[in-house]
Amino acid sequence: MVDIKFYGExxxxxFFMGTGKFGNFDIMKKAIEEANIEVVTVAVRRASYSxxxxxxxxxxxxxxxxxxxxxxxxxxEALFIAKIGRELINxxxxxxxxxxDTKYLMPDNQETxxxxxxxxxxxxxxxxxxxxxxxxxxxxxxxxxxxxxxxxSPIGTNKGFKTKELVKILLNEMDVxxxxxxxxxxxxxxxxxxxxxxxxxxxxxxxSISDNPVKMVKAFSYAVMAxxxxxxxxIPEEKDFAEASxxxxxxxxxD
Amino acid sequence: MFSELIGExxxxxxxxxxRKHYVNLNKEFFMARDIFALLESNELSFMAKRVxxxxxxxxxxxxxxxxxxxxxxxxxNGCIYCGFKNSNLIKRRKLxxxxxxxxxxxxxxxxxxxxxxxxGEDPENVGVEYLYNVIKIxxxxxxxxxxxxxxxxxxxxxxxISAGLTGVTMYQETYCIEEYAELHPFGPKSDYKKxxxxxxxxxxxxxxxxNIGVLYGLCDPVFETIMxxxxxxxxxxxxxxxEYSVSFPRMKPAYNVKFDFEQVSDKELIHYILAFKLLFPRxxxxxxxxxNENFRNALVGVATKMSAGSSTNVGGYTIYKDxxxxxxxxxxxxxxxxxxxxxxxxxxxxxxxxx
Numbered sequence: 115m116v117d118i119k120f121y122g123e124x125x126x127x128x129f130f131m132g133t134g135k136f137g138n139f140d141i142m143k144k145a146i147e148e149a150n151i152e153v154v155t156v157a158v159r160r161a162s163y164s165x166x167x168x169x170x171x172x173x174x175x176x177x178x179x180x181x182x183x184x185x186x187x188x189x190x191e192a193l194f195i196a197k198i199g200r201e202l203i204n205x206x207x208x209x210x211x212x213x214x215d216t217k218y219l220m221p222d223n224q225e226t227x228x229x230x231x232x233x234x235x236x237x238x239x240x241x242x243x244x245x246x247x248x249x250x251x252x253x254x255x256x257x258x259x260x261x262x263x264x265x266x267s268p269i270g271t272n273k274g275f276k277t278k279e280l281v282k283i284l285l286n287e288m289d290v291x292x293x294x295x296x297x298x299x300x301x302x303x304x305x306x307x308x309x310x311x312x313x314x315x316x317x318x319x320x321x322s323i324s325d326n327p328v329k330m331v332k333a334f335s336y337a338v339m340a341x342x343x344x345x346x347x348x349i350p351e352e353k354d355f356a357e358a359s360x361x362x363x364x365x366x367x368x369d
Numbered sequence: 370m371f372s373e374l375i376g377e378x379x380x381x382x383x384x385x386x387x388r389k390h391y392v393n394l395n396k397e398f399f400m401a402r403d404i405f406a407l408l409e410s411n412e413l414s415f416m417a418k419r420v421x422x423x424x425x426x427x428x429x430x431x432x433x434x435x436x437x438x439x440x441x442x443x444x445x446n447g448c449i450y451c452g453f454k455n456s457n458l459i460k461r462r463k464l465x466x467x468x469x470x471x472x473x474x475x476x477x478x479x480x481x482x483x484x485x486x487x488x489g490e491d492p493e494n495v496g497v498e499y500l501y502n503v504i505k506i507x508x509x510x511x512x513x514x515x516x517x518x519x520x521x522x523x524x525x526x527x528x529x530i531s532a533g534l535t536g537v538t539m540y541q542e543t544y545c546i547e548e549y550a551e552l553h554p555f556g557p558k559s560d561y562k563k564x565x566x567x568x569x570x571x572x573x574x575x576x577x578x579x580n581i582g583v584l585y586g587l588c589d590p591v592f593e594t595i596m597x598x599x600x601x602x603x604x605x606x607x608x609x610x611x612e613y614s615v616s617f618p619r620m621k622p623a624y625n626v627k628f629d630f631e632q633v634s635d636k637e638l639i640h641y642i643l644a645f646k647l648l649f650p651r652x653x654x655x656x657x658x659x660x661n662e663n664f665r666n667a668l669v670g671v672a673t674k675m676s677a678g679s680s681t682n683v684g685g686y687t688i689y690k691d692x693x694x695x696x697x698x699x700x701x702x703x704x705x706x707x708x709x710x711x712x713x714x715x716x717x718x719x720x721x722x723x724x
Contacts, residue, residue, distance in 0.1 A: 135429020137715045159721065187577075187610050214610040217651050270426045323425045 132318025272299025308341025
């Protein structure tokens, strides 16, 4: 069912997974492998290259690793982190995450716009984590983004797709891939996102803190796929009243 | 600056503390003023469950570890509760750069990636230039270097940040103004407002992480917790980009310290921590090895930052193992032992939080 490409790369499993918050790396590894997760994000701030400590990178066997600039507070810092990530991980996919509010962890769109330009100029394929604002989205795309990653609700809250109406505007107006990142707390949220026409879902907290992360990753993968199939099949619109299966319009058309 | 508001806040807190308060524990967000009711509540189990749930959501199954490294015990202050106070006739030392490398290598081999550099307060013997060099060396070994030292100005912090400084720890020790003067009879630390302003100098200089706290035992612990909450509320609103931690240290015996400190039981301290965490779910709580093994074990999951295998005397890891400590530590486990325990609880002991 490959029908979506990100920066020219075909991705079959449209559930992208974050790698933070797991109790241990073995569970994370198993989750990635058993659910055939193809895209994982790794915060460079958590990637270790020390000889004494476990290295998260040794536990990730995925098609694409996306660097996450988590910890960055400006476009320049995001570029710096992305460059370290590229050296460590050898990938040019970067989730731009610039946050200047540690209480709600809301993305700083203005710095993210600048970062799109800086990182694209430096050869990165950018995935900007953003608040779904149409004007800002346009600027990110003008600055090199082919994918946008609007939040569903604030990071770690599991509140679901609270930004739905704003994302709908992006889907209508922007000719880019939309990956919903943050706040997606359960598989049904993920299915809802995909049914609406978004192109992928990224989650971490809902998986990593569940009682059985391996099962939960599978549940998310199935939900994302179900949502995508339903979108492609064309979901009939909701109606307020029952409609006869042989309606009047059928009779009118007969003669 | 918070110091400009402190008088008004203290007056309000002293008046409010006498009243009865109520808060619906089920509400989603708590405001700073809810601290009064949260400290009056008896629903500790309920509060604990909410805090553990919040922590899982925001930090996951992760506990960040760090280790302290004392590089000097020279001190010109007279803080009556401290083993390093100027009037104590102890051997004074300042590690030279080779000794610092030796200590750092020891910590590095244990897996430590975040070191907290500590000094007494003596700008003559331990100047900013020395701190700069220590941080520079630290950055060769560790990914994160923080500093707990004397009050510096904004330019000095900028200079240290240029060496690689990431975080600053600065405890007010107590928010009780009159008692502060008695507890700090002489030395630069006796300036209450200067101490309070230091955090903001560090923030304005560009430091990324701030750790604040009071020393429980010096003054009324309920008052201290409320003031801590108002201080954190102010910092979060004024400087929202900073990663904050709060420590909850209790007075511990120290060399030649005879001080009738306020007793704070385990249950009381846990109550303060839970109330604080409900107000500020995204702020780290930091529990050091001052506390004993059982207490620290109980708080894994509530505390998201913990030190391990600590030595609290200068050069105490490899060189001067038996000299006077700043205070006594109660959790004697090595870093490796503590890591094993954290893992056994299903948590990931994270050594790296910043590159």
